Amino acid sequence: MPEDNASENNRSADEMITDDDAGAQSDSISTNIDLTDAKDLILQECDGFPKTCPFVKDSLQRAMEAGSAVADALSKAAAAKADADLARVQAETAVRNAAEARAEAEFFKLEADQAAADVAFARAEAARARREADALREDAESEAERRARRTTELARVEAEFAANPRKKVDRVAVVACGRFDMRDQKITKVYVKQRDEYAIYKSGGEVMIQFSDDEGLAKTQRKDILALGTGKADLNALLEGMPEAKRASYDQRMATALHQCLEDDCDDTAKNILAKAYADALLQRSADGRIQYLVWAAICALLGIAVLSQVQYSLLPFNNPADNLWLAGRAGIVGALLSIGIGIRNRTVAIDLYRWSNVAEGALRLTIGMICAGFLLMGLTSGILPEITVGGMRIIGLGMSWQAVLVVGFVAGFLERLVPDLLEKTGPQPPKEIQQTSAPLGGGDKTTQS
16 A cells, blocks of 8 residues: 555656656747747848848857757756656655655554564463463362372271270261260261261260361351350250150251351351240240149149048048048049149149159149148038038038038139138238228239128
């Protein structure tokens, strides 16, 4: 493209120079023609003047020579002007060609720089690819070496456990059922085992954790697990002594919460799992506590009836049915036991962890029923209580049969508040002035005297 522009510029300059030369030559020819015509005319006229004709001819010759010289000068000036124009045009063309050459040189320089940059980038990518390949090869070799060392180490540890079954587990990889942990407790179940990171297992009746073999990671795990420390301790305390068949599901949920905490941090999910397990375990313990309360109440009732029967037939029998306190006492125990059975749903009892508390409470309730039955029988037969009315039933103390004694004892044992209410009604009453001002402090209920 630059060569085409230069050729066009040269052609334009040559055409301009050719036109100028043609104009100069035409002017010179015209001048010569005019001088020749004038010379011929003068020579014709000069023939009539013989004296002056030589002079005229000589002057005419000099004029012709001067015209020729002027024509030559004009031709040379025209040629010089054409050469100057050509030189100017050529100079301009050379300047344009130089500018185009400089632009092309800069373009080629940019292309060369871009090519050099591409080559440098390609070399950098090739070097990075080599480094990555080397790193992958080293990692593969390191992983293979680690696996080989791990296999060798595990084989050695397995041999040590085979030689010493009571060897304590001190790393994650060797946690397995039948082995002993650092507390010297036998591992009975493994819930989760992440290689070299952690293991969750059960030993000594509790869910435990074998933290990572890496001390830094183990420290972080211990710190994370502290968020579940209180919930885990509460649940373990609630599960203490629970049969394994019932406890298994709660231990599994505890292991799930610990797994969640170790994997995704101790967020609300892990805490909610523990809280739900604790609530369900508490409900289970409460139900078992009610059953325990009923069972021990029944056992105490049987023992009480057996003791009263033995006393009646061996030590102090009563010939008159109306005086048979032992019969009334046994009926009171049966009434109290029935009252416990009917009201067990609404009765607050200790969970089955506190067995002796339930035993004592059941025995106390039966004892109260027995004492109230004997007291009510003596009150009726002695005339202190001529009669009592329970609902629509009217009981009179005179001439009572053994059936009536059973009814009195059963009612006294079943209605826990019957005898205390009778004592409050038959007790000494304060003066009316005191009754009107004897409201309990704190706005409690006022006891009605009758």
